[in-house]
Amino acid sequence: MAIEKMNEISDFDEDIKAREALIREAEELDRSQSWNEAAPVILELRKRWRRIHYWDSAYEDELAEKFDALIDEFYAKRKEEFQSIRKVKEELIERARALSGSQNWKQTTDEMNELMKQWKAAGSAGKEIDDQLWEQFNQARQTFFDRKHEDWQQRQEKAGNARQLKEELIRQAAQLADSDHWQKTGEQFRKLMDQWKASGYAGREVDDQLWEQFNGYRQQFFDRRNEAYQQIHAEHQQKAQQKRELIQQAQQIAAKKEYNRANTDTMKQLNVDWKAIGNCGRELDDELWKEFRAAADDYFDGLKQANEQKHAQWLQRMQEARNRKQELIQSQQKQLRWMKNEMASLLSQTAVDEMAEDIADKEAFIQELEKEIAEINEKIGQ
Numbered sequence: 001m002a003i004e005k006m007n008e009i010s011d012f013d014e015d016i017k018a019r020e021a022l023i024r025e026a027e028e029l030d031r032s033q034s035w036n037e038a039a040p041v042i043l044e045l046r047k048r049w050r051r052i053h054y055w056d057s058a059y060e061d062e063l064a065e066k067f068d069a070l071i072d073e074f075y076a077k078r079k080e081e082f083q084s085i086r087k088v089k090e091e092l093i094e095r096a097r098a099l100s101g102s103q104n105w106k107q108t109t110d111e112m113n114e115l116m117k118q119w120k121a122a123g124s125a126g127k128e129i130d131d132q133l134w135e136q137f138n139q140a141r142q143t144f145f146d147r148k149h150e151d152w153q154q155r156q157e158k159a160g161n162a163r164q165l166k167e168e169l170i171r172q173a174a175q176l177a178d179s180d181h182w183q184k185t186g187e188q189f190r191k192l193m194d195q196w197k198a199s200g201y202a203g204r205e206v207d208d209q210l211w212e213q214f215n216g217y218r219q220q221f222f223d224r225r226n227e228a229y230q231q232i233h234a235e236h237q238q239k240a241q242q243k244r245e246l247i248q249q250a251q252q253i254a255a256k257k258e259y260n261r262a263n264t265d266t267m268k269q270l271n272v273d274w275k276a277i278g279n280c281g282r283e284l285d286d287e288l289w290k291e292f293r294a295a296a297d298d299y300f301d302g303l304k305q306a307n308e309q310k311h312a313q314w315l316q317r318m319q320e321a322r323n324r325k326q327e328l329i330q331s332q333q334k335q336l337r338w339m340k341n342e343m344a345s346l347l348s349q350t351a352v353d354e355m356a357e358d359i360a361d362k363e364a365f366i367q368e369l370e371k372e373i374a375e376i377n378e379k380i381g382q
């Protein structure tokens with residue numbers, strides 16, 4: 001009986017020493033490490049503590065309180081960490097919800113993936129809380145990815161429609177590629193381009209290929225048009241040079257201020273030559289025409305003034321001639337009156353006959369003068 005008692009005392013002492021050793025291990029644990037790092041050691045310490053026989057002594061209770069206090073420090077830290085992790089995950093949930101309605105698929109997908117990385121790196125907030133938070137977080141993510149998939153399906157459907165429309169636009173472009181109606185066809189290609197842009201995306205595999213075909217026909221037409229325009233431009237420049245030469249001739253003639261038939265005929269011929277050259281481009285043609293017209297107007301305005309001056313001089317000469325003839329008529333009429341008065345005093349018949357003959361000559365002369373005056377009046381009237 002004494003031996004059994006001694007054995008019990010020995011066992012009790014060993015158990016006390018074991019508990020004290022566990023307490024020292026708990027005291028020596030690194031308080032700076034996270035719960036995830038400390039948890040395996042804590043759990044192992046508790047397991048070893050529970051395996052020690054309990055002798056129902058006050059000292060054991062004292063040691064148990066001390067051990068529990070040390071372990072509780074880590075559980076308190078675990079609680080703090082759980083709360084901190086929960087806060088982090090709740091923030092990630094809010095960010096995921098904010099992104100769930102985005103239509104910027106690529107960027108938002110990258111952001112959602114980054115949120116998932118942060119979620120995994122955040123740690124655990126406790127299984128029950130983790131499950132609740134994960135359900136919310138995953139729901140926000142799934143909302144976005146469901147919308148993204150739906151958009152993808154719609155885009156696939158639109159891509160099929162876009163492909164058909166673009167193939168039709170390519171067919172129309174092929175029909176226009178060889179057209180020589182530069183302005184009209186250029187406008188048609190512009191409308192086709194607007195329709196192409198509005199047709200949407202036909203899918204990565206075919207969109208570039210379709211564009212190469214469509215743009216190839218466009219480029220074929222516009223290359224031909226550019227070549228034709230260059231040729232037209234060269235012709236316009238040649239015609240413009242010819243018209244500049246006509247302008248120079250017209251300006252030289254106008255500058256001489258010599259208004260004669262030869263210069264007038266030349267100016268009229270220059271106008272005929274101008275029309276025969278043809279158009280050299282609307283803006284340039286209008287500009288050159290103004291220069292040519294100015295020189296022509298300068299000449300013909302001068303010609304008009306010269307003709308008016310000549311006419312005035314001619315009219316003055318006609319009026320002076322008429323006045324001289326009228327004065328001559330008056331002089332002849334005065335002489336007639338004298339001669340008729342003198343006939344009565346003539347003594348010989350011969351003298352009377354001679355006087356009568358002179359009177360007849362003067363009357364005929366007066367008639368001739370009156371006829372000439374009538375002709376002058378008629379010319380002046382015309």
